[in-house]
Amino acid sequence: MALLEIDDLHVSFKTMDGVVRAVAGVSLSLDARRTLGIVGESGSGKSVTAQTIVGLTRFPNAKISGRIMFDGRDLVSMDADHLRDIRGARIAMIFQDPLSSLHPFFKVGHQIVEAIRVHEDVPRDVAKRRTIEALRSVGIPSPEERFDSFPHEMSGGMRQRVMIAMALALRPDILIADEPTTALDVTVQAQVLELIQALRDDFGTAVILITHDLGVVAQMCDDVAVMYAGRVLEQAPREVLFDGPQHPYTWGLLQSIPRLDAPRSDRLSPIAGSPPSLINVPRGCTFHPRCPYTPPPALETEPPLEEAEPGHLVRCHLSVEERRRLWQSLQSEHPALR
Ligand SMILES: Nc1ncnc2c1ncn2[C@@H]1O[C@H](COP(=O)(O)OP(=O)(O)OP(=O)(O)O)[C@@H](O)[C@H]1O
Ligand code: SF4
Ligand SMILES: [Mg+2]
Secondary structure, eight states, X not given: OOSEEEXXXXXXXXXXXXXXXXXXXXXXXXXXXXXXXXXXXXXXXHHHHHHHHTXXXXXXXXXXXXXXXXXXXXXXXXXXHHHHHHBTTTEEEEOSOGGGTSOTTSOHHHHHHHHXXXXXXXXXXXXXXXXXXXXXXXXXXXXXXHTTOOGGGSOHHHHXXXXXXXHHHHOOSEEEEESTTTTSOHHHHHHHXXXXXXXXXXXXXXXXXXXXXXXXXXXHOSEEEEEETTEEEEEEEHHHHHHSOOOHHHHHHHHTOOOTTSOGGGGGOOSSSOOOOSSXXXXXXXXXXXXXOOOGGGGTSOOOOEEEETTEEEOOSSOHHHHHHHHHHHHHHOGGGO
C-alpha cells in the first residue's frame, strides 16, 4: 500500500474575480522511500496540492474535496488538531524561502528544540542534543555555536539547511520540499538537494519534490508527475518518462531545459503562450490553446488520464502510436532530446 494516496483532489478558491480552480482532480501516490517529483509551469497547482496535504489551504474562501489517505486516515476530512500533530512530525514541509517558516526573533536552535518538544515528550537537553546533531548532519559548521544564531545572521543556504535539520530532527515519514533551492545559488542548490537525498537514504523518508527544473527531477526523483492547470497531464517512473515522454506539454518542457551555456533568462519562456487562467479554464483539453497537434476532440472533451503502458499515465486524445511517432520525429529534429 502507498504511504500517501491522493485521490481526486479538488481545491478551489473564491476570489473577487471568480472561482480559481487551482487543483482539479489530482490523484497521486507516494510510496515509502521514494521521491516523487512534481513539475509544471508557474500556477499549475503544485504548491496548492502540497499545501493541502498538510492542511495549509484551509482558508474560509477555499473549497476542498477528494481524499488524501495517510496511515489509514483521510487528511482532507481530519480535524485541525489532529492534522497539526501530523504536520511537522510525520509530514514535514520546506519552502522556497526558509525565512517565511523561521521565526525572526528566536534563535534557530531554540526553534528546532521547540518543534521537537511540541511533538515529543522529551527533556530539553535531549532535544538540544538532537538539534545539534541534526545541525551537524546537514553540514552546518560549529553547530554548538550556530544553535544560538538568529535566522537573519545566516545565509539563505544555511537557513535552508536549518529547515532540513528541523525536518530531520523530527524524523518525518514524508518530506515535502516546495522549490527548496530556487532562491539559492547553483553550488548551494546542489548541496541542499544532496541533503534531501541523504535524508531519504538514511532515514527512509519519502520525498515530494516540487520544482520547475526537469534536470533536478532527472537527477533526484523516482517518479514524476507533470502538472498543468491543476491537473496531472502525465505521470510515470522517471526512466519511463525520460525515455519516452508521451504528452505534448512534457515535450515542450523537455525542449525548454536550458543548456548549461545558455543564459539564465532563457529559462523563463519555456513553451509558446502562457498557462491558462484558472478562473476560465479552456474547454476540452486544457493544453489545447498551446498545443501544436490538437485533434478535433481536444476542443470539446477533456481527455482522461489513461494508462499508455504499465505505470505510465497520459492525458491526451492522440493514440499511443501517434504520440510515439511524434516524439520520435521531435527527437530527430532536435538532437538535444535524444
Ligand atoms: N489562497 C489563494 N487564494 C486564491 N488563489 C490562490 C490561492 N492560493 C493559490 N491560488 C492560485 O492557485 C493557482 C495555483 O497556484 P500554485 O501556487 O499551486 O501554483 P504553482 O504550480 O505552485 O506555481 P509556482 O511554480 O509559481 O509556485 C494560482 O493561480 C494561484 O494564484
Ligand atoms: S489532447 Fe490534443 S490538445 Fe491536448 S495535449 Fe493531446 S494533442 Fe494536444
Ligand atoms: Mg508553487
